[in-house]
Amino acid sequence: MTTFADFQLSPFLAQRLSSQGFTAPTPIQAAAIKPAIEGRDILAQAKTGSGKTLAFLIPLIERATKPAAPSREGGRASAGSLSGPSALILAPTRELALQIETELRKYAPPALTSLSVYGGTPIERHYRALRRPPMVIVGTPGRLLDLLGSRHLKLTEVQYVVMDEADQMLDRGFLPDIQRIMGMLPKERQTLLFSATFAPAIQALAETMLNKPVHTKVDLGVSSPVKISHGYYVVDSEEMRSRLVHTLLQTIPAAGRAMVFCEQKYKVRKLAARLGGEAAFVGAITGNHSQAQRERTLSAFRAGRLRSLVATDVAARGLDIPDVAQVIHFELPTTPNSYVHRAGRTGRAEKEGATVLILTYQEESEYLRMVRRLRIDTLRLKVPELVPMPKPAIDDTANDDRTHGRPRRAPHHTAQSRHREHDRKPWGTHGGAPTSPRYGR
Incomplete structure (x- = not known):
């Protein structure tokens, strides 16, 4: 050796x-x-x-x-x-x-x-x-x-x-x-x-x-089947998505953490608020947060002061956060690569982990094609009894990406480079599958 x-x-x-x-x-x-x-x-x-x-x-x-x-x-x-x-x-x-x-x-x-x-x-x-x-x-x-x-x-x-x-x-x-x-x-x-x-x-x-x-x-692939389990739930409404996320977070071990990924920044902020925000030990990170906010939130998450983190793909790559027991995809990722990198936040350093998706019936077939391409075994899971939602935090989405708001930038950035340190491009570049209209931004 x-x-x-x-x-x-x-x-x-x-x-x-x-x-x-x-x-x-x-x-x-x-x-x-x-x-x-x-x-x-x-x-x-x-x-x-x-x-x-x-x-x-x-x-x-x-x-x-x-x-x-x-x-x-x-x-x-x-x-x-x-x-x-x-x-x-x-x-x-x-x-x-x-x-x-x-x-x-x-x-x-x-x-x-x-x-x-x-x-x-x-x-x-x-x-x-x-x-x-x-x-x-x-x-x-x-x-x-x-x-x-x-x-x-x-x-x-x-x-x-x-x-x-x-x-x-x-x-x-x-x-x-x-x-x-x-x-x-x-x-x-x-x-x-x-x-x-x-x-x-x-x-x-x-x-x-x-x-x-x-x-x-x-070591190609997401991880060995022994280390990361893959599964998915099928729901019939957006309300059920949020309630299921909250229910799943209640099952995380006391010493563990969970990460929840959304496709769009406004969904991150809205979901984190619905889950109770920092008062319920839930943090949020998107490209619209200032660097100081992002560092403070990540530090609290690593230290265990926050037990759950809701994020866009800005948190999907490279970050080494210990004891992430579960990764939850709030919806179907737009690319297979996004799924791989998100799932890679758990099961690190040879520890066991789990990644689950919350899908609609229309998304199920697309997800199954994705995991076949990635050669990953997955299992459809039974939706558990949903627990009541907590008191929501204040949801400040006045300047989110639905209204074309943009975060303030340093004045020296070029117009082309402003967004690139924060947001991932959708599926459809360099030979990938075409961008789905449902997920285009």
């Missing part, structure tokens, strides 16, 4: 991994770390919760803190910080960017400086932080382009590039921004792309950004 000792990591990093209880790498880490340390480009696919973040952070830390050395054929020079960052990590959402940098700081020596940059916060903070360029930048595309456009950030020294959740980053909504950023990077660089899912068209596009990459596919 492979252990972290087999990689001959620096003593500092080896000690940090040991202090966190890590002795053996996960399959994706075992497959990706060695070639990445050697300088190879990587195209890696593995299920959510499989340890992808450390699979690219460990090589980054090793290459950034060791003296440059000749790399093998197909590799590139070791990273090092000069007048700008030597490593760039791209993430689709603010929360994921923050989480990646938090993990980096946990394992990297203090000399390896880093900064996360994202929209929703005053850009002047990033201007000040970039006066002394960090060695690693973790950021979302829109804010990176703002900083590049104002010349507060230069990418001329970047030698190590990571694209996390690469399938979403290369989707049509993000692609122009990604292409602009990649065009500003040195041609001689090491590039690593990681994701849980890759449509064929997206994978072909990814290949154009890589140089003789190592292809790694391990």
